[in-house]
Amino acid sequence: MTALIALEGLTKAYPGVVANDDVSLSIAPGEVHALLGENGAGKSTLVKMIYGLVKPDAGHMQMNGTAFAPAEPRAARAAGVGMVFQHFSLFDALSVAENIALGMEHPPAMRTLSQQIRDVSDTYGLPLSPDRTVGDLSAGERQRVEIIRCLLQEPKLLIMDEPTSVLTPQEVEILFKTLRKLSAEGTAILYISHKLEEIRSLCDSATILRLGRVVGHCTPSETSARDMAEMMVGTTLKTPMRAGKTPGDVVLELTELSAKSPSAFGMPLREISVQVRRGEVLGIGGVAGNGQDELLAALSGETLSKRGMVGFKGNDVGLLGPTARRALGILSAPEERLGHAAVPDMSLTENAMLTGAAREGLDRGGILDWAGARRFAETIIKTFDVRTPGPANAARSLSGGNLQKFVIGREVLQRPELLVVNQPTWGVDASAAAAIRQALLDLAENGTAVVVISQDLDELMEISDRFAALNEGRLSEPSPAQGLTVDEIGLMMGGAHGMEVAHV
Amino acid sequence: MFFGGLLFVALGKDPVAAIRTIFYEPLFGQYAFYYRPQLLVKGAPLVLIAIGLSLGFKAGIWNIGAEGQYIMGALFGAGVGLAFYPYEAWFVFPLMVAAGAFGGWIWAMIPAFLKVRFGTNEILVSLMLVYVAEQFLASMSLGLMKNPEGFGFPGSRNLQQYESAFNADLIEGSGMHWGVVAALIAVIFAYVLLSKHRLGFAIRVTGEAPRAARFSGVNPVRLVLFCMGMSGLLAGLAGMFEVSGPAGQVTIDFNVGYGFTAIIVAFLGRLHPVGILLAGGLMALTYIGGDIAQSQLGLPAAAIQVFQGMLLFFLLALDMLTHYRLRFGTAEVV
Structure with missing residues (x-):
């Protein structure tokens, strides 16, 4: 299978710290690829480079075999990269449809857009009414707004940064069904999370970063969460200990x-x-x-x-x-x-x-x-x-x-x-x-x-x-x-x- | 300064001479012996007011009405003085000082109270109260406080001729009156407050991160009352020292915009007590230099004000540009 997107030798240094050092990875169409690492391992910098928010100092990217160097998020989106951020950028006082229209280059008429939102939400099992005010939505529903905003642009690669930290277990299940459906349709997903069990159940492959370098690849379903965690940290983990005790006053x-x-x-x-x-x-x-x-x-x-x-x-x-x-x-x-x-x-x-x-x-x-x-x-x-x-x-x-x-x-x-x-x-x-x-x-x-x-x-x-x-x-x-x-x-x-x- | 020069060129004056007149003449020129004391006289109220304002500004409490508090301080102070006239006693002046401080304080407490009680905007209320104070001043100088021996001219008795109430130079001809002393004390007081005291720390934390301040146990209501009260009090003091000293009497046009200029001084001094002291000196310099330029070069008074405005504008722009990079084009929606 040819890679949808391939990164080669990406390097980005900030004053005093090398955020990414010679990072290479490739993702095939329809693949759900996990990006693992501790805080400060360079995950955010890497996806920001793919999304055009940060320019790499060295290295290059290829998309479908042609060179890909987005100068800004708009270019990345045009090339088919969508990103759902960990922190939502939504306006509480506006409706779902208005929020989505704000993020688009050429928003269609409100009525058309509302219909499109309904279509996408039906297709992918993301129930959401376009007319509701965002301020009234739960965190899970807000996330759906962000996801639908990306899906409307029909991305080939969807980047998700810690999407489940705000969801209940049931909502996570629903999200995973959506993601699996997308992946079955050929959309590649780059998935960032700290929750290793989720990654084991969802992702096809994983790249592990530590201190800006790639330290390993693995197949999550065949690797234990503990092994992955230890690859991330580089040392053996201690499980907190507690003694049995009787509570007092x-x-x-x-x-x-x-x-x-x-x-x-x-x-x-x-x-x-x-x-x-x-x-x-x-x-x-x-x-x-x-x-x-x-x-x-x-x-x-x-x-x-x-x-x-x-x-x-x-x-x-x-x-x-x-x-x-x-x-x-x-x-x-x-x-x-x-x-x-x-x-x-x-x-x-x-x-x-x-x-x-x-x-x-x-x-x-x-x-x-x-x-x-x-x-x-x-x-x-x-x-x-x-x-x-x-x-x-x-x-x-x-x-x-x-x-x-x-x-x-x-x-x-x-x-x-x-x-x-x-x-x-x-x-x-x-x-x-x-x-x-x-x-x-x-x-x-x-x-x-x-x-x-x-x-x-x-x-x-x-x-x-x-x-x-x-x-x-x-x-x-x-x-x-x-x-x-x-x-x-x-x-x-x-x-x-x-x-x-x-x-x- | 370059743009200031351009401005003076546009007005048909020699820019070098104009700038030299404004910045050099008052300090080292031929008549510097006269202007130097003036520097203290003009600088003291500016510094005094600006110190008070800076406390509030640091905490994000915007008292824009120092001009009004300054007027009220002067009226209260002068009122007490005039009430005792012609009785001579040592306690008249301290009483006037207290009354002046009280006048400014009470005028600042109006917006402060409305803010904490009803959530009104202190910027608006304090600013509007300036105009109330101005009307009050006019009414006083034409009515209640009018000099009975003044041949019907508006204005009160001249306090300079009433020894117990006169805020005279401490050293003859130095310009060093009690207001200057008060300004210096205020600078030291503010410095110690901000660096050593819990209240100063609370002010700084509130300005930087209001939620963190609340979390650390700062009571926002009390802080608003303190900051507004303090700035009003100092503005009132400045007004009182002015009316009993350099101005001498309550007149319709007693206020000359110190309260507003002090806002510039506070920011020019980066809200830091020592910075404010220097900025106050600089502003006083442009005032006096501007006066000289007016009389010697025939520069319009408005040109000087534009020049002062430019000074602040460029300083703030500089601040902005050192923190942010200018980007042309539209921001990206992500």
Whole structure:
């Protein structure tokens, strides 16, 4: 079979780092090809070169046997490359059809376009009404908008960057059916994901990148997930260990917690009741946008709640702000690293001060102890193996995984009584993720109550004692994590959001 | 400066002479002994107001109405002074200072309160209050505060002739009045606040990343009240020092746009206290130099203002261009 697209010796260097070094791979028509690698392995740079967002320093690409060097995404799209990004670029206030029209070179009349959208969504089992407002859609449905936007251009190669991180297991199944159908029709798919089991069930072949180089190829269905992970990381992986333990006194008690969402397209919390005990890890799953951010804000003190809703060791803390709660030992780490958990343009020292002021004694009657903050930042960097030249560097300059280690480390080192984390290992590579999970388990071991909000079910199953799911702002009844099946979890997460199974 | 030169050429003046007049004459020219103190007199209110504004600007709180707060500070300060006239006592002046600060503060609290209570836009409200303050000033100088011995001319008694209330030069002929001292104190205070104090840190974090600020425990309501209040207070002080010193009396055209120029000064100084001190000096220089150019070369006053505007425009453009690359053509929709 001749290759649809062939990359040869692609090299791209940024100041201080070689993102891609002599990368070659080829994809045949209809092939589902996985691209694997840790954070910073160069996956994004590679697909950006194919999509024309980045120009390679050396090497060349061929498409159907002819030279292919897209100067911009428009050229790549014209050549038949479509890309679904991890982060959606949609306007909440516009309808599905309007959003799709915005991304097209020559949008047809709205009515024609709506018909085309219906046709494509029927053909590929992606139910979606063109007239709905994007702001009302679930994450899975938004992703369908992006996919349909690509499919309307009839691509020969579809690039998907971490498409399943926002989907329920049932939605993943539907997506996979769509992708398999596309592949059967001859569309090649380049699939980027951290979830190795998915890759094993979906992909025909895989290329593994490490530090910008190709370190191996494999056939995913014949390789175990562990082997693939070890090829990515280059070392043997440690599985976080936890000892059996008996939970202690109730630390956190939520009683019918309801809260409005601060943003217009957010999800209000509805009557959440749950208890978390000393030494216990409560895992909260659910698809993004079902109240995770709002729950974290209600626990951290960013949004205040009514009397009697949030109890901490028998005291009502619902009316206390973040600083007062920190002083009591309630610490948290939000999902969004840049701009929420950390200030992008400030140094790590200043970011250590951000939440460490109260508990680390860095605030002496209003006068800040910067030398102390610097020492604290250095401790975090050392303990959590944050790779950065030093605490004077800006948070923005760190890679996502490293910053995440810093953010989690900052809270863990403050000896919390209750720690709430949202997406603790989002975008973090396997070995760093393992280290973070281990740190959370160690905390629980020492008597901290830990609430982990995450969309990574494998992670939740690995570290939680009990599991509950957020759906439409409601929390399901927690049940012991051990022995839960994927189907049960999927149902707790609200199934596939009322969508029919694709008629493929 | 090059474009400024072009502007002067377009007006039919010798550009070199014009720029030399603006920047050189006040400092080293023949009459520099007169202009140098003027530099302090003009610079002090600018710096004082700009320091206050910069605190808010850093946190993303836009008080555009410093001019109004400046007027109110002057009115309150002068009002207290005039109320005591002709009683001589040491406490009159400190009382006027307090009243001036209060006047500016209360005027800034109006937009601040409306913002935190009803979510109004502080830019709009504070700006509109400038015009209210101007009307108030006119009414005062024509009515309540009019000098009873002033032969019907608008304007209050001259505070320069009322010893207890006169904000005189601390050293004769140096231009160094209490406002200059206050400006220097404000610079030091702002510097310490921003670098060492929790509140200054909160201001910086809020400006950089409001969500992170909220997460770290900053109370946005209190921050708005503090920043607005502080900038109003300093603007009020500036107005009070001006009315009791260099201006001497409340008149209809008492305000000369310090409150607006201070916005330029704040940005020219990159919102940094020391930068503002330097920028205030530079702006004062162009004011005085502009005056000289007006009288010596016959440059229109508006030309000087255009020149000042250009200064800010190019500085901000420079900032932008060092951070972003200019790209021609349309942006790609992905």
